[in-house]
Amino acid sequence: MREDATWAAVWPHDFKELALFSLASALLVADGGESGGFHAPSIAEFFPQVILFEGTPFALDRVMLVRIVAATALVLIMVVVARRATLVPGRAQAAVEWLMDFVRKNVAEEVLGKDRARQFTPLLTTLFFAILAFNITGVFIFLNIAGTSRIGLPLLFAVVAYVTYIAAGIQAKGVGGFLKSSLFPPGVPWFMYVLLTPIELLQVFILRPATLAIRLMANMVAGHLMLVLCFSATQFFLLSAGPALKAFSVITLGAGFALTLFEIFVAALQAYIFVILTAVYIDLSVSEEH
């Protein structure tokens, strides 16, 4: 962003010089008008400068780097926990087992029933852990952006869910049976199919994966934008605004702190929503007349 240079210039100042500094920034605001003022965060946040391989399909930027860090951390944690796994669990193992149990009992078995849950639990567990890991980077210090805030990864997750529930439906009922039960819901007068079948077609083959991906991405984007808004507003009020406005920085900082906690909750909630919807779609595909 353009004011970065200005802020970088004023950051090293000691806080004892706050008065002088605020005078300077007030002057700056008065002088520069628009240029020294506050810039709302934009969509450009999610398309940062490419660091490596610019121009190739492997262009590596900060979001991709965050994904690599998160994936590495997740893989390391899981490998270490799995290697040291014992019958009497330690703390790390107990935490991982608690999450696994949560997915198995509260998602897979609750939606799919005990028998069918067995087949899909590993997939749902993997999705849940991966989404949680990539979501939580949004509030992780030094990472500060969710790996799922660019559509590519949520889309891949959604494609995995999509392939899974279609494959499960075909496995359970055959291609014809799956299409028939999906597109021609039973218990409806025949002329209603004129209306229902296109809707169901759109629903099953386009809207479900699209909403899965977009819901996850949009939540992470919105969360990140709100956090950036709060913290850049804090910085603006504290450093660039006139003395009368400095008090607002406390409010925006507090809001930023509260939103950080909220984002932790949203990160977990969205991971849960993603896997429970995947489980529901699998259930809709495989279950007999509902």
Next chain:
Amino acid sequence: MTGAALAALVAAEESQPSILLPNWPDLIWGGVVFLVIAWVFGKYALPRLQKVLDERAELIEGGLAKAESAQAEADARLAHYEEQLAEARVEAAHIREEARGEASQILAESRVRAADDAARITAAAQRQIEAERQQAAISLRSDVGSLATDLASKIVGESLEDEARRSRVVDRFLDELSASAPTSGTGH
């Protein structure tokens, strides 16, 4: 609302890449990290952890089964002991009953024997007393006879040395004595 905001964002950022359409780096890096995670989870972490969880469940179930069998065994043993105890009690009661019967029998026998002894001793004593009485009576008679004859000869001055006479006198005297005894007993 989110959709509208996104649409606005997309419209406002015509020059930026679309937020709803993935570009290649996004898909490729996303795919790489997801494949790595899926591979590690599917091949190693989840099976290993699941194995541990299954082992634990098995161990707990095995422990429960073992505890159950131990409990059953303890119950059986307790029942057995109680049975034995009841048998022992019955036997003890039986033995006690027998002993009591035997004791009373012994008591009765010894009582009978004691009574016999007592009767025998009494009889012997009575026989002895009788014999002594008769002996006393005989000696008394001879003593009284000689005494009386002495006295009488002194009184009558007649010699009663003659054996035949003396015994005749004594006998008469004794007869008179015994004839007067009942009247003296009732009368004077």
